Amino acid sequence: MKRRLAYVSALFALASIGSWQAWAQAASNTAEPTDPKATEQWEPVPKIVIPGKHGSAPPSDAIVLFDGHDISEWETSKDHSPARWKVHNGVVTVDKANGNIQTKQKFKNYQLHLEWLVPTNITGEGQKRGNSGVFLASTGPGDEGYEIQVLDSYKNKTYVNGQAASIYKQTPPLVNAMRPPGEWQTYDIVWTAPVFAADGTLKSPAFVTVFHNGVLMQNHTQLAGETFYIGKPKYKPYDTAPIKLQAHGDPSPSISFRNIWVRPLD
Structure with a gap:
């Protein structure tokens, strides 16, 4: 043994x-x-993109959504009629009576640049002070979609997941980089759309990176779903969708936008 x-x-x-x-x-x-x-890689060779002549100008592969002259790239969200916000002096100002506007084109993943202005005669406080929003995927005629908040957050106290550069009612910004009313604000946003299976179940969530005035606000932040004013966020299946600008009904003077362009990343 x-x-x-x-x-x-x-x-x-x-x-x-x-x-x-x-x-x-x-x-x-x-x-x-x-x-x-x-360890050298030679193929495939990245395509050539000519940058804008200055930091905020659209690069050569961008789709210009508003260049200061007309809003022909936009429509009314409610009924798809031509957008009726006022264009003047190179900017477009929110017309609350005519409601939200959205792009005629639909997008999936993209890089977005836009600039917005809170007027010097702004009134109100909290959420009633220059309220608007950028919906990164507009999935319905109302306020459905995924919203980055637009608000005067310069010395204006409100709930932190509702101030400028927040994912509205979800994630506060990392910091507050708001300029005072009368000065232009910039958003640079990278949107990674959610992916859904054939049966509508979520395969991968949405992510967003946001810079406000060149300062990082959202760092590849995962979203819990679409924006809801009341209730928790949740996902609804979609493939591509317009980008929407909100005409919020707060009583303060309206904000304006300029220099809006997008680079599809699909």
Whole structure:
């Protein structure tokens, strides 16, 4: 019996030695390369995109949504009629009586730039002070979709997941980089759309990165779903959708927008 145990132990030892030798051989086969060319990638070559002449100008592959002259790229969200916000002096001002507007084109993943202005004669406080919003995917005629809040957050106290650059009613901004009324604000946004299976179930959530006046506000933040004023966010299946600007019904003077462009990333 002792001889048999010794024989079995010897077999296990030989097997272990063999496994170790096999591992050592595999490790030697994956040794670090000594030729720098081994880690060079030459294909595919990235396409050429000509940047704008200044920091906020649209690059060569951007779709210009508003250039200061007309809003022909936009329609009324409610009935798809031509957008009727007022264009003047290179800007477009929210017309609350005519409701939300959205892009005629639909998008999935993209980079968005827009600039917005809180007027110097702004009134009100909290959510009743220059309220608007950028809906990154407009999934319905009302306020359905995924909203980045637009609000005068300069010395204006409100709930933090409702101030400028928040994912409305979900995630507060990392900091407050608001300029005072009368100065232009900029948003630079990268939107990664949610993905749904054929049966409508969520395969991967939405993510967003937001810079406000060049300062990081949302760092690839995961969304819990669409924006709801009352109740928790939830997802509703969609593929592509317009970008929407909100005509909020607060009584303060309306804000304005300019220099809006988008780069599809699909």
